[in-house]
Amino acid sequence: MPRVRVRMTNRGVPAQLLERASIQVQKQQTSIRKVAKDMGIPVASLARYLKRKRELTEQGYKGCNAVFTAEQELSLATYIRRAAALYYGLPPKEVRKLAVELALHYKLNCPEEWKKNGITGPGWFTNYMKRHPRLSIRRPQATSLLRNSNFNEVTVGMFFEKLATVYQRHQFEAKDIWNVDETGLVTVQKPGFMVATKGIRRVGAVTSGERGTLITMALAGNALGNIIPPHFVFPRKKYLPHFIRGGPEGSIGTANGSGWMQEDDFVVYLRHFVHYTRPTDDNKVLLLLDNHSSHVSIQAINFCRDHGVVMLSFPPPCTHHLQPLDKAVYGPLKRAFNGEMDMWHRKNAGESLTIYDLPQLLSNVLLSAASPLNVKKGFTSTGIWPYKPDIFTKEHFAPALVTDRAPETSLPSAADIQPQLDSSNFTLAGPSLDNVSSPEPATSTVATAGAFTLTFSQTELATATQVNADLSAASSSSTLPGPIDPVPEFSPEVIRPHPKAGPRKKNRQHRKKRTSAILTDTPEKEALEEEKKQSLLKVKRKIIPVKKEGGKKQKKSTDDSKCLVCGEWFSRSKPGEQWVSCCVCRMWSHAECTTGGQSYICHHCE
Secondary structure, three states: OOOOOOOOOOOOOHHHHHHHHHHHHHHHOOOHHHHHHHOOHHHHHHHHEEEEEEEHHHHHOOOOOOOOOOHHHHHHHHHHHHHHHOOOOHHHHHHHHHHHHHHHHHHOOOHHHHHHHHHOOHHHHHHHHOOOOOOOOOOOOOHHHHHHHHHOOOHHHHHHHHHHHHHOOOOOOHHHHEEEEEEEEEEEEEEOOOOOOOOOOOOOOOOOOOOOOOOEEEEEOOOOOOOOEEEEEEEOOOOOOHHHOOOOOOOEEEEEOOOOHHHHHHHHHHHHHHHHOOOOOOOOHHHHHHOOOOOOHHHHHHHHHHOOOEEEEEOOOHHHHOOHHHHHHHHHHHHHHHHHHHHHHHHOOOOOOOOOOOOHHHHHHHHHHHOOOHHHHHHHHHHOOOOOOOOOOHHHHHHHOOOOOOOOOOOOOOHHEEEEOOOOOOEEEOOOOOOOOOOOOOOOOOOOOOOOOOOOOOOHOOOOHHHHHHHHHHOOOOOOOOOOOOOOOOHHHHHHOOOOOOOOOOOOOOOOOOOOEEHHHHHHHHHHHHHHHHHHHHOOEEEEEEEEOOOOOOEEEOOOOOOOOOEEEHHHOOOOOOEEEEEOOEEEEEEEOOOOOOOOOOOOOO
Protein backbone atom coordinates (compact mmCIF):
# COMPACT_ATOMS: atom_id res chain seq x y z
CA MET A 1 0.00 0.00 0.00
CA PRO A 2 1.49 3.38 -0.98
CA ARG A 3 2.23 5.79 1.83
CA VAL A 4 0.82 8.79 -0.08
CA ARG A 5 -2.08 8.41 -2.46
CA VAL A 6 -1.25 9.73 -5.93
CA ARG A 7 -4.12 11.05 -8.05
CA MET A 8 -4.31 9.01 -11.29
CA THR A 9 -6.99 10.98 -13.21
CA ASN A 10 -7.96 14.60 -13.81
CA ARG A 11 -11.67 14.02 -13.29
CA GLY A 12 -13.66 16.02 -10.79
CA VAL A 13 -13.78 19.68 -9.86
CA PRO A 14 -10.47 21.36 -8.91
CA ALA A 15 -10.14 22.08 -5.20
CA GLN A 16 -9.29 25.74 -5.84
CA LEU A 17 -12.54 26.25 -7.75
CA LEU A 18 -14.57 24.58 -5.00
CA GLU A 19 -12.93 26.76 -2.37
CA ARG A 20 -13.74 29.96 -4.27
CA ALA A 21 -17.33 28.84 -4.71
CA SER A 22 -17.69 28.01 -0.99
CA ILE A 23 -16.36 31.42 -0.01
CA GLN A 24 -18.87 33.11 -2.32
CA VAL A 25 -21.72 31.10 -0.80
CA GLN A 26 -20.71 31.86 2.79
CA LYS A 27 -19.79 35.53 2.49
CA GLN A 28 -22.24 36.78 -0.12
CA GLN A 29 -25.13 34.65 1.18
CA THR A 30 -25.81 33.38 -2.35
CA SER A 31 -27.64 30.16 -2.98
CA ILE A 32 -25.67 27.03 -3.76
CA ARG A 33 -27.59 26.42 -6.97
CA LYS A 34 -26.90 29.93 -8.36
CA VAL A 35 -23.17 29.82 -7.55
CA ALA A 36 -22.85 26.32 -9.02
CA LYS A 37 -24.56 27.47 -12.22
CA ASP A 38 -22.38 30.57 -12.57
CA MET A 39 -19.10 28.64 -12.06
CA GLY A 40 -20.09 25.50 -13.96
CA ILE A 41 -19.89 23.19 -10.94
CA PRO A 42 -22.31 20.32 -10.26
CA VAL A 43 -24.70 21.28 -7.48
CA ALA A 44 -24.18 18.00 -5.63
CA SER A 45 -20.38 18.43 -5.63
CA LEU A 46 -20.57 21.94 -4.21
CA ALA A 47 -23.17 20.95 -1.58
CA ARG A 48 -21.07 17.94 -0.51
CA TYR A 49 -17.95 20.12 -0.26
CA LEU A 50 -19.72 22.69 1.92
CA LYS A 51 -21.10 19.97 4.19
CA ARG A 52 -17.69 18.40 4.69
CA LYS A 53 -16.13 21.80 5.30
CA ARG A 54 -18.79 22.61 7.92
CA GLU A 55 -18.18 19.29 9.69
CA LEU A 56 -14.45 19.85 9.83
CA THR A 57 -14.95 23.30 11.32
CA GLU A 58 -17.39 22.21 13.98
CA GLN A 59 -16.29 18.70 14.96
CA GLY A 60 -12.71 18.39 13.81
CA TYR A 61 -11.35 15.55 11.70
CA LYS A 62 -10.06 12.16 12.79
CA GLY A 63 -9.24 9.58 10.18
CA CYS A 64 -11.01 6.28 10.36
CA ASN A 65 -7.74 4.42 11.05
CA ALA A 66 -6.01 7.12 13.12
CA VAL A 67 -4.53 5.83 16.38
CA PHE A 68 -3.94 9.18 18.11
CA THR A 69 -6.07 12.29 18.16
CA ALA A 70 -4.70 15.68 17.15
CA GLU A 71 -4.19 16.66 20.80
CA GLN A 72 -2.33 13.44 21.56
CA GLU A 73 -0.05 13.86 18.56
CA LEU A 74 0.65 17.43 19.63
CA SER A 75 1.55 16.19 23.12
CA LEU A 76 3.97 13.69 21.60
CA ALA A 77 5.52 16.40 19.42
CA THR A 78 6.00 18.63 22.48
CA TYR A 79 7.71 15.77 24.31
CA ILE A 80 10.07 15.17 21.35
CA ARG A 81 11.02 18.83 21.13
CA ARG A 82 11.62 18.97 24.87
CA ALA A 83 13.90 15.92 24.75
CA ALA A 84 15.90 17.51 21.92
CA ALA A 85 16.23 20.74 23.91
CA LEU A 86 17.69 18.74 26.82
CA TYR A 87 20.26 17.22 24.39
CA TYR A 88 18.73 13.77 24.90
CA GLY A 89 16.75 13.66 21.67
CA LEU A 90 15.03 10.59 20.25
CA PRO A 91 16.07 9.00 16.94
CA PRO A 92 13.29 8.02 14.50
CA LYS A 93 13.24 4.40 15.66
CA GLU A 94 12.75 5.40 19.28
CA VAL A 95 9.88 7.70 18.31
CA ARG A 96 8.18 4.79 16.53
CA LYS A 97 8.68 2.53 19.56
CA LEU A 98 7.39 5.21 21.92
CA ALA A 99 4.22 5.55 19.83
CA VAL A 100 3.49 1.83 20.30
CA GLU A 101 4.17 2.04 24.04
CA LEU A 102 1.74 4.96 24.33
CA ALA A 103 -0.95 3.16 22.34
CA LEU A 104 -0.67 0.05 24.53
CA HIS A 105 -0.48 1.97 27.81
CA TYR A 106 -3.57 4.07 27.11
CA LYS A 107 -5.38 1.13 25.46
CA LEU A 108 -5.81 2.79 22.08
CA ASN A 109 -6.92 0.92 19.00
CA CYS A 110 -3.77 0.26 16.98
CA PRO A 111 -2.83 -2.19 14.18
CA GLU A 112 -1.87 -5.72 15.12
CA GLU A 113 1.48 -5.28 13.39
CA TRP A 114 2.37 -2.62 15.94
CA LYS A 115 1.69 -4.99 18.83
CA LYS A 116 3.55 -7.83 17.15
CA ASN A 117 6.70 -5.89 16.17
CA GLY A 118 6.74 -3.36 19.01
CA ILE A 119 7.29 -0.55 16.51
CA THR A 120 5.17 1.43 14.10
CA GLY A 121 5.54 1.20 10.37
CA PRO A 122 7.72 3.69 8.48
CA GLY A 123 4.63 5.11 6.79
CA TRP A 124 3.14 6.30 10.08
CA PHE A 125 6.35 8.13 10.99
CA THR A 126 6.60 9.76 7.54
CA ASN A 127 3.04 11.05 7.71
CA TYR A 128 3.50 12.12 11.34
CA MET A 129 6.47 14.29 10.37
CA LYS A 130 4.41 15.85 7.57
CA ARG A 131 1.60 16.66 9.98
CA HIS A 132 4.09 18.40 12.30
CA PRO A 133 6.36 20.53 10.12
CA ARG A 134 8.15 22.01 13.15
CA LEU A 135 9.85 18.64 13.62
CA SER A 136 12.79 17.59 11.46
CA ILE A 137 15.51 14.95 11.49
CA ARG A 138 18.82 16.57 12.42
CA ARG A 139 22.33 15.28 13.04
CA PRO A 140 23.29 16.58 16.50
CA GLN A 141 26.62 18.08 17.40
CA ALA A 142 28.53 16.23 20.11
CA THR A 143 28.46 18.27 23.32
CA SER A 144 30.23 17.17 26.48
CA LEU A 145 28.35 16.70 29.74
CA LEU A 146 30.57 19.32 31.36
CA ARG A 147 29.47 21.96 28.85
CA ASN A 148 25.80 21.12 29.37
CA SER A 149 25.95 21.31 33.16
CA ASN A 150 28.15 24.43 33.44
CA PHE A 151 26.25 26.61 30.99
CA ASN A 152 23.47 27.70 33.35
CA GLU A 153 21.86 30.97 34.39
CA VAL A 154 24.02 31.40 37.49
CA THR A 155 27.36 30.93 35.70
CA VAL A 156 26.44 33.12 32.74
CA GLY A 157 24.97 35.76 35.04
CA MET A 158 28.24 35.99 36.98
CA PHE A 159 30.17 36.51 33.75
CA PHE A 160 27.92 39.34 32.56
CA GLU A 161 28.13 40.98 36.00
CA LYS A 162 31.92 41.04 35.78
CA LEU A 163 31.70 42.27 32.19
CA ALA A 164 29.45 45.14 33.30
CA THR A 165 31.92 45.96 36.08
CA VAL A 166 34.77 46.20 33.59
CA TYR A 167 32.70 48.34 31.21
CA GLN A 168 31.77 50.81 33.96
CA ARG A 169 35.30 50.96 35.33
CA HIS A 170 37.16 51.64 32.07
CA GLN A 171 34.46 52.91 29.65
CA PHE A 172 35.60 50.65 26.80
CA GLU A 173 34.56 51.24 23.20
CA ALA A 174 34.04 48.65 20.48
CA LYS A 175 37.61 49.05 19.22
CA ASP A 176 38.98 48.22 22.69
CA ILE A 177 37.15 44.90 23.21
CA TRP A 178 39.18 41.93 21.94
CA ASN A 179 38.76 38.17 22.04
CA VAL A 180 41.65 35.73 21.62
CA ASP A 181 41.24 32.01 21.08
CA GLU A 182 43.26 29.07 19.78
CA THR A 183 42.27 26.41 17.29
CA GLY A 184 44.04 23.39 15.85
CA LEU A 185 45.07 22.98 12.21
CA VAL A 186 45.73 19.40 11.12
CA THR A 187 47.47 18.10 8.00
CA VAL A 188 44.59 15.66 7.37
CA GLN A 189 41.44 17.42 6.20
CA LYS A 190 37.79 16.45 6.30
CA PRO A 191 36.87 16.09 2.60
CA GLY A 192 33.98 18.16 1.33
CA PHE A 193 31.21 17.28 -1.10
CA MET A 194 32.10 16.13 -4.61
CA VAL A 195 30.24 14.99 -7.73
CA ALA A 196 30.52 11.25 -8.38
CA THR A 197 28.74 8.43 -10.20
CA LYS A 198 25.29 7.70 -8.86
CA GLY A 199 24.85 4.28 -7.26
CA ILE A 200 28.45 3.74 -6.14
CA ARG A 201 28.55 2.71 -2.49
CA ARG A 202 31.97 4.13 -1.64
CA VAL A 203 33.41 7.45 -2.81
CA GLY A 204 36.88 8.38 -1.55
CA ALA A 205 39.09 11.44 -1.39
CA VAL A 206 42.86 11.62 -0.89
CA THR A 207 44.35 12.80 2.41
CA SER A 208 47.95 13.04 3.57
CA GLY A 209 47.61 10.37 6.25
CA GLU A 210 45.35 8.66 8.72
CA ARG A 211 45.56 11.06 11.66
CA GLY A 212 47.87 13.93 10.71
CA THR A 213 49.98 16.38 12.71
CA LEU A 214 48.53 19.32 14.59
CA ILE A 215 49.70 22.90 14.92
CA THR A 216 47.98 25.58 17.01
CA MET A 217 46.84 28.93 15.67
CA ALA A 218 45.94 31.84 17.96
CA LEU A 219 43.78 34.61 16.53
CA ALA A 220 42.32 37.77 18.04
CA GLY A 221 39.48 40.00 16.82
CA ASN A 222 37.66 43.02 18.23
CA ALA A 223 34.04 44.18 18.27
CA LEU A 224 34.59 46.40 15.21
CA GLY A 225 35.50 43.36 13.09
CA ASN A 226 39.27 43.85 12.95
CA ILE A 227 41.72 40.97 13.44
CA ILE A 228 45.38 40.68 14.37
CA PRO A 229 47.79 38.50 12.31
CA PRO A 230 47.75 34.98 13.75
CA HIS A 231 50.35 33.22 15.86
CA PHE A 232 51.35 29.61 15.05
CA VAL A 233 52.73 27.05 17.53
CA PHE A 234 54.63 24.17 15.88
CA PRO A 235 55.46 20.78 17.44
CA ARG A 236 59.21 21.29 17.19
CA LYS A 237 61.97 21.80 19.74
CA LYS A 238 63.33 24.88 17.99
CA TYR A 239 61.49 27.47 15.92
CA LEU A 240 62.90 28.57 12.57
CA PRO A 241 61.62 31.50 10.46
CA HIS A 242 60.83 29.36 7.41
CA PHE A 243 58.08 27.56 9.33
CA ILE A 244 55.60 30.32 8.45
CA ARG A 245 56.68 30.96 4.87
CA GLY A 246 53.77 32.14 2.77
CA GLY A 247 51.62 32.69 5.86
CA PRO A 248 49.42 35.71 6.54
CA GLU A 249 51.32 38.97 6.53
CA GLY A 250 52.55 39.94 9.99
CA SER A 251 52.07 36.48 11.52
CA ILE A 252 54.59 35.05 14.00
CA GLY A 253 55.39 31.60 15.34
CA THR A 254 56.92 29.65 18.21
CA ALA A 255 57.69 25.98 18.84
CA ASN A 256 57.51 23.47 21.66
CA GLY A 257 57.43 19.71 21.99
CA SER A 258 53.65 19.31 21.87
CA GLY A 259 52.45 21.95 19.43
CA TRP A 260 49.90 23.24 21.98
CA MET A 261 49.86 26.73 23.44
CA GLN A 262 51.97 26.93 26.60
CA GLU A 263 52.80 29.70 29.08
CA ASP A 264 55.96 30.91 27.33
CA ASP A 265 54.26 30.84 23.92
CA PHE A 266 51.33 32.87 25.20
CA VAL A 267 53.63 35.55 26.60
CA VAL A 268 55.19 35.83 23.15
CA TYR A 269 51.73 36.22 21.67
CA LEU A 270 50.85 38.92 24.22
CA ARG A 271 53.85 40.96 23.03
CA HIS A 272 52.53 40.48 19.48
CA PHE A 273 49.07 41.58 20.64
CA VAL A 274 50.35 44.71 22.40
CA HIS A 275 52.39 45.63 19.33
CA TYR A 276 49.21 45.89 17.20
CA THR A 277 46.70 47.24 19.75
CA ARG A 278 48.99 49.84 21.41
CA PRO A 279 47.29 49.96 24.84
CA THR A 280 48.34 52.48 27.50
CA ASP A 281 47.44 53.14 31.11
CA ASP A 282 45.06 55.89 29.99
CA ASN A 283 43.60 53.93 27.06
CA LYS A 284 43.38 50.30 28.11
CA VAL A 285 42.01 47.39 26.10
CA LEU A 286 39.88 44.44 27.24
CA LEU A 287 41.07 40.94 26.37
CA LEU A 288 38.46 38.16 26.67
CA LEU A 289 39.90 34.64 26.83
CA ASP A 290 39.23 31.21 28.26
CA ASN A 291 40.72 29.66 31.40
CA HIS A 292 43.40 27.57 29.71
CA SER A 293 46.42 26.98 31.92
CA SER A 294 48.68 28.93 29.56
CA HIS A 295 46.44 32.02 29.89
CA VAL A 296 46.41 32.26 33.69
CA SER A 297 50.15 32.22 34.30
CA ILE A 298 51.64 34.81 36.64
CA GLN A 299 54.03 35.97 33.93
CA ALA A 300 51.20 36.66 31.47
CA ILE A 301 49.10 38.49 34.07
CA ASN A 302 52.02 40.70 35.13
CA PHE A 303 52.76 41.52 31.50
CA CYS A 304 49.15 42.58 30.91
CA ARG A 305 49.06 44.69 34.07
CA ASP A 306 52.22 46.50 33.02
CA HIS A 307 50.99 47.22 29.47
CA GLY A 308 47.39 48.32 30.03
CA VAL A 309 45.58 45.07 29.12
CA VAL A 310 42.57 44.04 31.23
CA MET A 311 42.04 40.27 31.16
CA LEU A 312 38.55 38.81 31.70
CA SER A 313 38.13 35.04 31.53
CA PHE A 314 35.06 33.14 30.37
CA PRO A 315 33.47 30.60 32.72
CA PRO A 316 34.73 27.15 31.73
CA PRO A 317 33.63 25.38 29.65
CA CYS A 318 31.00 27.80 28.25
CA THR A 319 33.03 29.11 25.32
CA HIS A 320 30.77 27.37 22.77
CA HIS A 321 28.10 29.99 23.57
CA LEU A 322 30.11 32.93 24.94
CA GLN A 323 33.30 33.13 22.87
CA PRO A 324 32.81 35.28 19.73
CA LEU A 325 35.47 33.55 17.61
CA ASP A 326 34.06 30.12 18.42
CA LYS A 327 30.57 31.34 17.67
CA ALA A 328 30.98 32.95 14.25
CA VAL A 329 34.54 32.65 12.88
CA TYR A 330 36.12 29.26 13.37
CA GLY A 331 33.25 27.34 11.77
CA PRO A 332 33.48 29.11 8.37
CA LEU A 333 37.28 29.12 8.69
CA LYS A 334 37.53 25.34 9.13
CA ARG A 335 35.17 24.67 6.19
CA ALA A 336 37.08 26.99 3.90
CA PHE A 337 40.42 25.59 5.10
CA ASN A 338 39.34 22.00 4.37
CA GLY A 339 38.29 23.04 0.87
CA GLU A 340 41.66 24.69 0.32
CA MET A 341 43.41 21.47 1.40
CA ASP A 342 41.29 19.46 -1.06
CA MET A 343 42.35 21.82 -3.83
CA TRP A 344 46.01 21.49 -2.82
CA HIS A 345 45.82 17.69 -3.16
CA ARG A 346 44.28 17.99 -6.64
CA LYS A 347 47.10 20.27 -7.74
CA ASN A 348 49.88 18.22 -6.07
CA ALA A 349 48.95 14.64 -6.84
CA GLY A 350 51.02 12.03 -5.01
CA GLU A 351 52.47 14.48 -2.46
CA SER A 352 51.81 14.69 1.26
CA LEU A 353 50.88 17.88 3.05
CA THR A 354 53.27 19.00 5.83
CA ILE A 355 52.83 21.35 8.75
CA TYR A 356 54.95 23.96 6.93
CA ASP A 357 52.33 24.21 4.16
CA LEU A 358 49.46 25.03 6.53
CA PRO A 359 50.25 28.76 7.08
CA GLN A 360 50.23 29.39 3.33
CA LEU A 361 46.91 27.58 2.88
CA LEU A 362 45.44 29.53 5.78
CA SER A 363 46.46 32.86 4.27
CA ASN A 364 44.28 32.08 1.21
CA VAL A 365 41.07 31.77 3.26
CA LEU A 366 41.68 33.81 6.43
CA LEU A 367 40.37 37.16 5.23
CA SER A 368 37.26 35.67 3.63
CA ALA A 369 36.32 33.48 6.63
CA ALA A 370 37.38 35.90 9.40
CA SER A 371 35.69 38.80 7.63
CA PRO A 372 34.70 41.95 9.55
CA LEU A 373 31.05 40.91 9.28
CA ASN A 374 31.68 37.48 10.83
CA VAL A 375 33.88 38.81 13.63
CA LYS A 376 31.40 41.56 14.48
CA LYS A 377 28.54 39.06 14.37
CA GLY A 378 30.37 36.92 16.95
CA PHE A 379 30.34 39.74 19.50
CA THR A 380 26.72 40.57 18.73
CA SER A 381 25.43 36.98 19.00
CA THR A 382 27.06 36.46 22.41
CA GLY A 383 25.71 39.69 23.93
CA ILE A 384 29.19 41.05 24.69
CA TRP A 385 28.89 44.10 22.42
CA PRO A 386 26.38 45.65 22.39
CA TYR A 387 25.91 44.59 26.01
CA LYS A 388 22.88 42.26 26.28
CA PRO A 389 22.98 40.12 29.42
CA ASP A 390 19.56 38.58 28.65
CA ILE A 391 20.42 37.38 25.16
CA PHE A 392 20.25 33.73 26.23
CA THR A 393 16.79 32.30 26.79
CA LYS A 394 15.61 29.35 28.87
CA GLU A 395 16.00 27.11 25.82
CA HIS A 396 19.76 27.71 25.90
CA PHE A 397 19.91 26.73 29.58
CA ALA A 398 17.62 23.70 29.18
CA PRO A 399 20.47 21.08 29.01
CA ALA A 400 21.64 22.19 32.46
CA LEU A 401 18.31 21.17 33.98
CA VAL A 402 19.31 17.50 33.70
CA THR A 403 22.17 17.92 36.17
CA ASP A 404 20.53 20.67 38.22
CA ARG A 405 20.29 19.34 41.77
CA ALA A 406 18.76 20.92 44.83
CA PRO A 407 21.21 21.97 47.56
CA GLU A 408 21.75 19.30 50.16
CA THR A 409 20.08 20.10 53.49
CA SER A 410 20.66 18.15 56.66
CA LEU A 411 17.66 17.30 58.82
CA PRO A 412 17.91 18.03 62.57
CA SER A 413 18.94 15.07 64.66
CA ALA A 414 17.05 13.71 67.63
CA ALA A 415 19.50 15.34 70.02
CA ASP A 416 18.71 18.77 68.55
CA ILE A 417 15.03 18.41 69.43
CA GLN A 418 14.45 18.11 73.18
CA PRO A 419 10.89 19.19 73.97
CA GLN A 420 10.18 20.17 77.51
CA LEU A 421 6.81 18.58 78.24
CA ASP A 422 4.80 19.63 81.29
CA SER A 423 2.51 16.65 80.76
CA SER A 424 1.82 13.99 78.21
CA ASN A 425 -0.32 16.41 76.16
CA PHE A 426 0.95 18.75 73.46
CA THR A 427 -0.37 21.36 71.05
CA LEU A 428 -0.77 20.33 67.43
CA ALA A 429 0.06 23.16 65.03
CA GLY A 430 -1.29 22.35 61.61
CA PRO A 431 -4.45 22.55 59.52
CA SER A 432 -7.52 23.07 61.64
CA LEU A 433 -9.79 20.07 61.77
CA ASP A 434 -12.60 21.78 63.75
CA ASN A 435 -14.58 22.69 60.64
CA VAL A 436 -14.60 19.15 59.30
CA SER A 437 -18.14 17.79 59.30
CA SER A 438 -18.77 14.10 59.04
CA PRO A 439 -21.91 11.94 58.98
CA GLU A 440 -21.18 10.88 62.56
CA PRO A 441 -20.04 13.28 65.26
CA ALA A 442 -16.48 12.98 66.45
CA THR A 443 -16.12 11.48 69.88
CA SER A 444 -12.42 12.04 70.56
CA THR A 445 -11.06 15.30 71.95
CA VAL A 446 -7.58 16.83 72.11
CA ALA A 447 -6.29 18.62 75.22
CA THR A 448 -3.88 21.50 74.62
CA ALA A 449 -1.53 21.88 77.56
CA GLY A 450 2.16 21.87 76.83
CA ALA A 451 5.00 23.70 75.08
CA PHE A 452 5.78 21.21 72.32
CA THR A 453 4.73 22.22 68.78
CA LEU A 454 4.59 19.86 65.80
CA THR A 455 4.86 21.46 62.36
CA PHE A 456 3.86 20.03 59.00
CA SER A 457 5.60 20.29 55.62
CA GLN A 458 3.97 22.04 52.68
CA THR A 459 3.03 18.70 51.11
CA GLU A 460 1.28 17.54 54.30
CA LEU A 461 -0.58 20.84 54.60
CA ALA A 462 -1.82 20.61 51.03
CA THR A 463 -2.90 17.00 51.58
CA ALA A 464 -4.78 17.83 54.75
CA THR A 465 -6.49 20.80 53.12
CA GLN A 466 -7.61 18.62 50.22
CA VAL A 467 -8.94 16.00 52.66
CA ASN A 468 -10.95 18.67 54.47
CA ALA A 469 -12.44 19.90 51.23
CA ASP A 470 -13.36 16.37 50.13
CA LEU A 471 -15.02 15.61 53.49
CA SER A 472 -16.98 18.86 53.42
CA ALA A 473 -18.23 18.16 49.91
CA ALA A 474 -19.19 14.61 50.90
CA SER A 475 -21.10 15.74 54.01
CA SER A 476 -23.05 18.41 52.13
CA SER A 477 -24.60 15.83 49.84
CA SER A 478 -27.40 13.50 50.94
CA THR A 479 -25.62 10.41 49.66
CA LEU A 480 -21.91 9.70 49.54
CA PRO A 481 -20.51 9.58 45.98
CA GLY A 482 -19.28 6.23 44.72
CA PRO A 483 -15.77 5.59 43.36
CA ILE A 484 -15.06 7.31 40.04
CA ASP A 485 -12.23 6.13 37.79
CA PRO A 486 -10.21 9.21 36.75
CA VAL A 487 -9.61 9.72 33.05
CA PRO A 488 -5.85 9.29 32.49
CA GLU A 489 -4.18 12.34 30.99
CA PHE A 490 -2.20 11.53 27.85
CA SER A 491 1.47 12.26 28.51
CA PRO A 492 4.56 10.53 27.07
CA GLU A 493 6.46 11.39 30.26
CA VAL A 494 4.43 8.72 32.05
CA ILE A 495 6.07 6.10 29.82
CA ARG A 496 9.49 7.69 29.45
CA PRO A 497 10.29 10.48 31.89
CA HIS A 498 12.89 12.98 30.78
CA PRO A 499 16.40 12.10 32.08
CA LYS A 500 17.42 13.51 35.44
CA ALA A 501 20.81 13.10 37.10
CA GLY A 502 20.98 11.42 40.48
CA PRO A 503 22.60 12.79 43.63
CA ARG A 504 26.25 13.72 43.48
CA LYS A 505 28.81 11.25 44.67
CA LYS A 506 30.64 12.36 47.77
CA ASN A 507 34.35 12.18 48.64
CA ARG A 508 35.46 12.59 45.06
CA GLN A 509 38.64 14.58 44.50
CA HIS A 510 38.50 17.06 41.65
CA ARG A 511 40.97 19.58 40.48
CA LYS A 512 40.13 23.17 41.30
CA LYS A 513 37.23 24.57 39.27
CA ARG A 514 37.83 27.99 37.81
CA THR A 515 35.16 30.60 37.20
CA SER A 516 34.88 33.82 35.28
CA ALA A 517 37.32 36.32 36.77
CA ILE A 518 39.05 39.62 36.04
CA LEU A 519 42.53 38.11 36.07
CA THR A 520 44.40 41.42 36.18
CA ASP A 521 42.71 42.50 39.43
CA THR A 522 44.94 42.32 42.49
CA PRO A 523 42.86 39.77 44.49
CA GLU A 524 42.72 37.36 41.55
CA LYS A 525 46.43 37.77 40.90
CA GLU A 526 47.33 37.12 44.54
CA ALA A 527 45.09 34.04 44.61
CA LEU A 528 46.84 32.65 41.53
CA GLU A 529 50.26 33.35 43.05
CA GLU A 530 49.28 31.47 46.20
CA GLU A 531 47.98 28.59 44.09
CA LYS A 532 51.25 28.41 42.14
CA LYS A 533 53.20 28.53 45.36
CA GLN A 534 51.30 25.61 46.83
CA SER A 535 51.72 23.60 43.64
CA LEU A 536 55.50 24.10 43.72
CA LEU A 537 55.64 22.77 47.27
CA LYS A 538 53.94 19.53 46.31
CA VAL A 539 56.41 16.91 45.12
CA LYS A 540 55.20 13.68 43.58
CA ARG A 541 57.52 10.67 43.48
CA LYS A 542 57.28 8.02 40.82
CA ILE A 543 57.57 4.51 42.32
CA ILE A 544 58.70 1.56 40.18
CA PRO A 545 59.14 -2.07 41.25
CA VAL A 546 62.74 -3.37 41.39
CA LYS A 547 63.50 -7.09 41.63
CA LYS A 548 65.74 -8.41 44.40
CA GLU A 549 68.03 -11.40 44.12
CA GLY A 550 65.52 -13.53 46.05
CA GLY A 551 62.81 -12.80 43.52
CA LYS A 552 60.77 -10.46 45.72
CA LYS A 553 59.90 -7.01 44.44
CA GLN A 554 60.99 -3.86 46.21
CA LYS A 555 59.66 -0.35 45.52
CA LYS A 556 62.23 2.30 44.75
CA SER A 557 61.85 5.98 44.03
CA THR A 558 63.15 7.14 40.64
CA ASP A 559 63.75 10.75 41.71
CA ASP A 560 65.48 10.33 45.11
CA SER A 561 67.79 13.29 45.71
CA LYS A 562 69.64 15.03 48.52
CA CYS A 563 68.74 18.34 50.11
CA LEU A 564 71.21 20.96 48.88
CA VAL A 565 71.46 22.46 52.40
CA CYS A 566 71.43 19.61 54.93
CA GLY A 567 72.21 16.67 52.61
CA GLU A 568 69.31 14.47 53.75
CA TRP A 569 67.84 12.09 51.17
CA PHE A 570 64.30 12.67 49.96
CA SER A 571 63.34 9.04 50.61
CA ARG A 572 64.16 9.53 54.32
CA SER A 573 62.08 12.69 54.75
CA LYS A 574 59.28 12.77 57.32
CA PRO A 575 55.64 12.36 56.25
CA GLY A 576 54.19 15.69 55.10
CA GLU A 577 57.58 17.37 54.85
CA GLN A 578 57.68 19.95 52.04
CA TRP A 579 60.45 20.44 49.48
CA VAL A 580 61.17 23.30 47.06
CA SER A 581 63.21 23.34 43.85
CA CYS A 582 65.72 25.89 42.67
CA CYS A 583 64.44 28.04 39.80
CA VAL A 584 67.81 27.76 37.99
CA CYS A 585 69.24 24.26 38.49
CA ARG A 586 65.94 22.55 39.46
CA MET A 587 67.61 20.78 42.41
CA TRP A 588 65.62 20.18 45.61
CA SER A 589 65.90 21.39 49.21
CA HIS A 590 63.83 21.23 52.37
CA ALA A 591 61.35 24.10 52.69
CA GLU A 592 62.52 24.52 56.29
CA CYS A 593 66.17 24.71 55.18
CA THR A 594 65.43 27.65 52.86
CA THR A 595 63.68 30.97 53.07
CA GLY A 596 60.81 29.52 51.00
CA GLY A 597 58.96 31.58 48.43
CA GLN A 598 58.16 31.00 44.79
CA SER A 599 61.46 32.36 43.43
CA TYR A 600 63.85 30.21 45.43
CA ILE A 601 67.47 30.14 44.19
CA CYS A 602 69.96 27.83 45.88
CA HIS A 603 73.29 29.01 47.28
CA HIS A 604 75.21 27.33 44.42
CA CYS A 605 73.39 29.27 41.70
CA GLU A 606 73.29 32.46 43.74
